[in-house]
Amino acid sequence: MVYEVEVVLGVALIAILLPVVISRPKQPHIVLIVADDLGWNDVGYHNPNVLTPNIDKLASEGVVMDHAYTQPLCSPSRVALMAGVFPYKVGLQHLVITNRAAVCAPQNYTLLPEELKKLGYATHMVGKWHLGFCNWACTPTYRGFDSFFGYLGSDEDHFNHTKEGYLDYRDNTDPATEYENDYSAYTFVDKATEVVQAHDSSRPLFLYVAFQNVHEPLEAPSKYYDLYPNVMNEGRRFHSAMASALDDAVGNITRALKDKGIFEDTLILFLSDNGGDLDNYGNNYPLRGGKFTIWEGGTRTVCFMRGAGLNRSGHSFSGLIHAVDWKATLVSAAGGTLEDASDSMDHWEDIVKHDVTRRTEFIYNLDDVRARVDDGHAAIRYGDYKLIQGSPGLYDGWYLPDNTTNRTELNYSQPLDPETPSNSYWLFNLKDDPYERKNLIDTHQDIAEKLKKKLTEYHNEMVPANFPDESDEADPELFDGVWSPGWC
Numbered sequence: 001m002v003y004e005v006e007v008v009l010g011v012a013l014i015a016i017l018l019p020v021v022i023s024r025p026k027q028p029h030i031v032l033i034v035a036d037d038l039g040w041n042d043v044g045y046h047n048p049n050v051l052t053p054n055i056d057k058l059a060s061e062g063v064v065m066d067h068a069y070t071q072p073l074c075s076p077s078r079v080a081l082m083a084g085v086f087p088y089k090v091g092l093q094h095l096v097i098t099n100r101a102a103v104c105a106p107q108n109y110t111l112l113p114e115e116l117k118k119l120g121y122a123t124h125m126v127g128k129w130h131l132g133f134c135n136w137a138c139t140p141t142y143r144g145f146d147s148f149f150g151y152l153g154s155d156e157d158h159f160n161h162t163k164e165g166y167l168d169y170r171d172n173t174d175p176a177t178e179y180e181n182d183y184s185a186y187t188f189v190d191k192a193t194e195v196v197q198a199h200d201s202s203r204p205l206f207l208y209v210a211f212q213n214v215h216e217p218l219e220a221p222s223k224y225y226d227l228y229p230n231v232m233n234e235g236r237r238f239h240s241a242m243a244s245a246l247d248d249a250v251g252n253i254t255r256a257l258k259d260k261g262i263f264e265d266t267l268i269l270f271l272s273d274n275g276g277d278l279d280n281y282g283n284n285y286p287l288r289g290g291k292f293t294i295w296e297g298g299t300r301t302v303c304f305m306r307g308a309g310l311n312r313s314g315h316s317f318s319g320l321i322h323a324v325d326w327k328a329t330l331v332s333a334a335g336g337t338l339e340d341a342s343d344s345m346d347h348w349e350d351i352v353k354h355d356v357t358r359r360t361e362f363i364y365n366l367d368d369v370r371a372r373v374d375d376g377h378a379a380i381r382y383g384d385y386k387l388i389q390g391s392p393g394l395y396d397g398w399y400l401p402d403n404t405t406n407r408t409e410l411n412y413s414q415p416l417d418p419e420t421p422s423n424s425y426w427l428f429n430l431k432d433d434p435y436e437r438k439n440l441i442d443t444h445q446d447i448a449e450k451l452k453k454k455l456t457e458y459h460n461e462m463v464p465a466n467f468p469d470e471s472d473e474a475d476p477e478l479f480d481g482v483w484s485p486g487w488c
Helices: 002-017 053-060 074-083 112-118 184-198 234-260 325-333 348-353 445-459
Strands: 029-035 063-065 122-128 147-151 205-210 266-272 303-307 315-317 361-367 377-382 385-390 425-429
Touching: 029 234, 029 325, 053 234, 053 266, 053 303, 074 112, 074 325, 112 122, 112 205, 112 325, 122 184, 147 184, 184 205, 184 234, 234 266, 266 325, 325 348, 361 445, 377 445, 385 445, 425 445
Parallel strands: 029 205, 029 266, 063 315, 122 147, 122 205
Antiparallel strands: 063 303, 266 303, 361 377, 377 385, 385 425
16 A cells, blocks of 8 residues: 555656646638629628539538628728728728728738737738728738738729729739730739748648629630620629639639648638628628618628637637638637737637627728718617718619619619718617618617717717828839839
């Protein structure tokens, strides 16, 4: 009996003296894929008329976010995504950053790639930047990315990569002049594949691919156009073709990850930057409205996660998530914590283990500028309720153009007066009425007043929109015919 005690004590002493090795979870590779203007009903898993088998498969193998929100337009959504801050707090809530605007993402906020670099990640970007480029300090390789290939501005031709006849295509900081007639989705896949192939797999990778598809101009290689012989509407046919080209590109990126042997160690986040553009045949059915608007069709977007760390597949997630939250959430998935989270909320554990998030409210947008008839609006989500003040946007309804010669608009309410006064209000219970059909402003005045008060409180935090006149100093003629930084 004495010997047994001595043996036990000896083993315990050895265990104490041995060095302690703490096992840490392996950091996932992270691939963030952002589609441009992809509508709620522009993916196959919502609409079988659209052929997106690769996107559908990834979504089915992961967690589909049923209530993921963005801003109603490109630049504001990208600011929210990269900086983790609501655009109204940094003056970027009005329309988008234009190529001639002396504006860029705020320098006093770290961007997502900068945070991931602190955690040891290699960081690479391919595709659309659209966070301003008047100064080199505003551009991707100065804001946390090890490499960049793509375009800095808002939109351009998919084949010749020009806007207003001037090139906007760069390989890191150099103009990329040898890609004329190459479809951008093809080139972006090639560049993303090169990044994956060259990567040292022992180090975590962050790859951000911001596709141009399905943003206008409506252009696609003929093989995708030919997939839709039964779509009679020419615009919708091209739009659907662009969605299928995007899907092929996503499939080729996943293939590159598999060929590298890191697919199962990779966390993929896919989302659209805003709702579909109804003017260019996007489809957000059954959601109301589209891009430019603060209706659900402009802000509730397709989104899913798939891969390392999730331990879930085929799951629909009902918690509220806003684009600002992905910064903290992805940093958390990478094993880190933001020192200054600003508006960004970490939902990683919620997504992995639960079905709700801590987010119960958010601001759709706060914009006091009324330069056009569809400008000037504010909206808040609080629990199940949504309050809109001012003009939600000109697009009041949805389009179902897939099998019609002409665009067919279905309005379920009276068309909005384009001169909607700023003191007009709409109140919806989105749990009972997700398609915003029934305005409760007259019957739920107690709730409306509570949300008006909260909206006023948020409005007090608002920075006036930084939307300057376009500058002649940005003229590409001053930069050898290339849209370029270095003039502000």
